[in-house]
Amino acid sequence: SAVISQKPSRDICQRGTSLTIQCQVDSQVTMMFWYRQQPGQSLTLIATANQGSEATYESGFVIDKFPISRPNLTFSTLTVSNMSPEDSSIYLCSAADRVDEKLFFGSGTQLSVL
Amino acid sequence: GESVGLHLPTLSVQEGDNSIINCAYSNSASDYFIWYKQESGKGPQFIIDIRSNMDKRQGQRVTVLLNKTVKHLSLQIAATQPGDSAVYFCAENPGGGADGLTFGKGTHLIIQP
Numbered sequence: 457s458a459v460i461s462q463k464p465s466r467d468i469c470q471r472g473t474s475l476t477i478q479c480q481v482d483s484q485v486t487m488m489f490w491y492r493q494q495p496g497q498s499l500t501l502i503a504t505a506n507q508g509s510e511a512t513y514e515s516g517f518v519i520d521k522f523p524i525s526r527p528n529l530t531f532s533t534l535t536v537s538n539m540s541p542e543d544s545s546i547y548l549c550s551a552a553d554r555v556d557e558k559l560f561f562g563s564g565t566q567l568s569v570l
Numbered sequence: 571g572e573s574v575g576l577h578l579p580t581l582s583v584q585e586g587d588n589s590i591i592n593c594a595y596s597n598s599a600s601d602y603f604i605w606y607k608q609e610s611g612k613g614p615q616f617i618i619d620i621r622s623n624m625d626k627r628q629g630q631r632v633t634v635l636l637n638k639t640v641k642h643l644s645l646q647i648a649a650t651q652p653g654d655s656a657v658y659f660c661a662e663n664p665g666g667g668a669d670g671l672t673f674g675k676g677t678h679l680i681i682q683p
Contacts (some may be wrong), residue, residue: 457616486680489670498659499614499673548613558604559661559671561613 458483458551462562469539476535477565479549485530486555487552487560494545505532534550539569582680589650593643593652593660593674601663605634605645609656617658630681645677655681
């Protein structure tokens with residue numbers, strides 16, 4: 457199973473600023489995804505991070521707000537841009553060795569926007 | 571997947587009893603299902619999975635049952651322990667794997683001493 461490290465683990469940010477979250481996997485993986493988990497709720501898929509090309513976003517999420525990079529098979533970043541209090545949430549990176557395999561998750565980044 | 575609710579349902583069981591957590595999924599095309607356990611401050615942890623060509627799969631103290639006719643998934647935990655206290659999510663794979671998983675609402679399992 458892949459071990460996923462995320463940083464920062466938590467941050468408190470000011471409205472209007474941006475935060476970049478890093479995700480490092482300890483082995484090469486085919487699939488990487490970013491999820492959001494709002495307080496007391498389930499996980500919602502933000503986007504699929506594609507290696508070497510633009511990420512694929514789910515309905516309700518756009519690249520200008522959540523730019524994603526994936527320069528290689530073990531690393532991805534998610535930026536939360538122009539933050540507002542509504543962006544306060546846990547952001548989770550996940551990865552799978554292959555398509556149609558179970559996802560492993562990092563511990564998440566708890567973001568609070570003031 | 572299910573729509574996201576404002577509050578997670580809660581299931582309270584006595585330590586040592588068996589618990590059953592239920593989940594309804596929405597996409598008939600989903601062919602892969604997973605149960606995750608999430609403890610406070612941590613990311614979801616894989617528990618057990620099942621593919622649509624099976625209706626039952628057992629792990630250590632856990633059993634997953636799949637009823638495709640009514641699109642229902644359940645997780646049975648035998649002889650619950652304090653460490654089983656967590657939020658449990660079911661997840662389905664509606665896009666054949668390439669599109670990520672869709673998560674259910676989650677159930678907060680509380681183990682009473």
